[in-house]
Amino acid sequence: MRRALIVAHRWSSLILGLVLVVECTTGVVLLYHAEIFRAQHSAFYQHTDTAPVISTEQAVELVRASDPAFDIGWVGTDGGIIAVGDKAYASAYSIDPGTGRINERVDLVEGPLGWLVNLHDCAFGCLSSPGAVPALHETVPLLDLTWSALILGVLGLLLVVLAVTGAIIWWPSLKRWKHGFRVRRRKGRFARDFDLHNVIGIISVPFLLMWGVTGAAIEMPFVEKAWLATTGGDTELAPAQDIYTPRPSAEGSRQISVTEATDSALRAKPGRLAYLMLPTPATPYYVASVAGDYAPYGERAFYSGDVSVYVNAADATDTKVVDKSHDRPLANTFYDKVFEPAHFGWLVNDWWRIVWAILGLSPLALMVTGLSTWFFKRRTRRNANAAKAKQRQPAIDRDA
Structure with missing residues (x-):
């Protein structure tokens, strides 16, 4: 079972990891969407401090x-x-x-921020935003979803799979609990990056699960129902x-x-x-x-x-x-008032959102450390196979 989880964790991250990293990293920028928008449009926000x-x-x-x-x-x-x-x-x-004067009119969905929103929120399926790809707004055959919603939903589910399998693979025995949080800095690159991958991953698991579940649920309603059913909520509650x-x-x-x-x-x-x-x-x-x-x-x-x-x-x-x-049941209230808003970081101020930003970059750090250990093991295995081939070569020559 552990071996199967390792294989599922490794290959799902290798195949779709880069797309997932792009999605999470753009989300870090959009955590400060309001602050960036206000800074870009200072004339729009001009006002006098009078009654x-x-x-x-x-x-x-x-x-x-x-x-x-x-x-x-x-x-x-x-x-x-x-x-x-x-x-x-x-x-x-x-x-x-x-003063009662009009400052200016601005487009709310244009420019680089609008492009990033279209990438992160719509997978370029929002037709009114920059970078839109009309084909991604089309409905997937046999599914009541657009192609962009399917892409984002699958990425959310992938993040959940990676977080869960990573946590299970990391889980140490009680006697070796402290080893799960160590970073061996003097044991070479492989040991350092392997430990960093484990420590970063386990610390970020709660946020990765939150982003994965809510991100998938926004596009696929059955995910929200599954979460509510698991946590004791009412899955049939009408909007x-x-x-x-x-x-x-x-x-x-x-x-x-x-x-x-x-x-x-x-x-x-x-x-x-x-x-x-x-x-x-x-x-x-x-x-x-x-x-x-x-x-x-x-x-x-x-x-x-x-x-x-x-x-x-x-x-x-x-x-x-x-x-x-x-x-409403507590599970429904928690989802609507805490869990889903936490996806965007809107329930905390800009300083607390730094925590969201750091953990939002964890998929990038996990990709770098994961690839480092994977390439190291591949190169080590390749060198070992080459050494074995050289050892067999003289025996083959003597037999000839």
Whole structure:
């Protein structure tokens, strides 16, 4: 069994390890997506440190008046400015609330960051982002998945396999427990890299499992169900955020304003309004994303809320709060409020995310140390075979 695990661990990492390393390493960069985006667009985030002279509702009207063709879909706050975005979440205007002036309009998915997001999140299957490959957005025959989702899901499962098999292979006996964490620096390159591979691997196993399970589950829902079934969760729990039917209103009823919808949402769920989605003919209600005291998405740019509040566009008293920490099994709450947000590092500040970044580079370190020991063993075996061949050659010559 141990030999079989070693073979599975070695060859799966050799065949797909490089792709997995690229996926994990780009994820390290995207841990600081919000900070990088804000640094790149400093003019977008210009604001005065004075009392606001404009509300979010006035900001929406200001953008609508200055650019009538802009298809407004949401309004929110980030980094001290008011952001008014389009329905495709592809671009946004920023307004300085202290002066009431529009700063600029930026594309949210373009540039090098957009390319990295398309690589890491979509495997180049997001058609609206740079580097998109349309073929990867096609559906896989017999599967309800796109090719990009299949690629990312398989990589997530591969990471789980590598983490589990690596931990089992590493596991020492109780008497030799301390040997599992040693690094023999004076015993040659092979011993040093072999020990480094083991130590780095076992320390990073919890994060690798988290990234593997959640990464695969984002693309393959059955993985999330399998995890919930294993941890005692409810695998049949309906997505509550998809179930909302506003009360019927009288024909010709006035649509409530952005301010009224915001006030209603924050009465239903006190906290910080991250953004507010505006009503459409197909969805006659506002959707407020609110960050409470514990905000697992709090470090995300623009979309940092974790509780959804639905507000009837014609009746501010008709609301529905969807909080995944209520009326659910603990395993479901843990997955939605801790496990999945931990994938992106949004539940900790930029300093704590350094831990995520270091462990996110562990697949790269494991690839380097793993290849080093593999090449060393191959060269040693090749030299030994060559030496045996030379020893046999004189005997063959004498027989001739």
